[in-house]
Amino acid sequence: MYLLYHYPYSQHSRRVVALLEEAGLEYELRHVALDQREQMSPAYLAINPNHQVPAMLDGSIKIFESNAILRYLCHKHRLSDWYPEDFARRAIVEQWLDWNQTHLAGAVIDIVLNAVFLGPRGDREAIARGRAQLAELAPILEAGVKDQAFLCGETPTIADLSVASNLTQLSLADAVPQQAGIDTWFKRVSAIEGVKRACAPIAQS
Numbered sequence: 226m227y228l229l230y231h232y233p234y235s236q237h238s239r240r241v242v243a244l245l246e247e248a249g250l251e252y253e254l255r256h257v258a259l260d261q262r263e264q265m266s267p268a269y270l271a272i273n274p275n276h277q278v279p280a281m282l283d284g285s286i287k288i289f290e291s292n293a294i295l296r297y298l299c300h301k302h303r304l305s306d307w308y309p310e311d312f313a314r315r316a317i318v319e320q321w322l323d324w325n326q327t328h329l330a331g332a333v334i335d336i337v338l339n340a341v342f343l344g345p346r347g348d349r350e351a352i353a354r355g356r357a358q359l360a361e362l363a364p365i366l367e368a369g370v371k372d373q374a375f376l377c378g379e380t381p382t383i384a385d386l387s388v389a390s391n392l393t394q395l396s397l398a399d400a401v402p403q404q405a406g407i408d409t410w411f412k413r414v415s416a417i418e419g420v421k422r423a424c425a426p427i428a429q430s
């Protein structure tokens with residue numbers, strides 16, 4: 226049984242829940258009250274010293290970083306559909322996982338944190354910076370999905386779960402890029418049962 230420390234509005238947590246659901250793995254969610262700064266408590270810092278969700282416990286094994294957790298689950302349960310063994314396809318999965326963390330994530334946080342979660346206290350300059358960055362990134366994503374069903378071919382991988390979780394986050398700020406290929410791909414990923422279950426708490430709110 227996996228223990229996943231999460232927060233329902235965390236895109237990084239939802240991508241892990243989506244895979245756990247899709248793979249039919251047993252897990253328990255531990256809510257970390259980010260809105261009350263519980264991530265700064267000594268008890269939680271002992272689990273993830275970066276004071277972030279998600280973090281996962283598998284017995285005595287402690288893992289932080291959402292994409293590392295996704296890879297761990299795929300390795301452990303041989304989820305080769307979600308994490309292809311073919312080295313060329315896997316390289317493309319890794320490319321999008323890294324792109325998501327190093328390029329897209331910052332823009333999404335700038336926009337959604339400031340336009341949605343901080344409300345009137347949000348930093349307007351950060352929103353503008355995030356929107357400008359997103360405008361540069363959207364054509365890259367569009368090119369990646371316009372001629373195929375998913376980012377790494379005709380079946381979904383953890384790259385789709387990871388990148389799409391950031392688009393779900395952008396939808397909270399009504400900021401999902403409007404390109405046709407992105408729209409079709411995002412609808413396709415959002416229709417995956419595990420993704421729907423992972424998004425249920427925010428869909429209901």
Ligand SMILES: N[C@@H](CCC(=O)N[C@@H](CS)C(=O)NCC(=O)O)C(=O)O
Nearest residue numbers: 235236237276277278279290291292
């Ligand atoms: N690179 C990390 C990012 C995780 C992250 O940014 N988590 C946010 C919620 S979505 C968080 O816990 N923020 C609280 C904080 O930084 O104090 C991952 O992929 O797991």
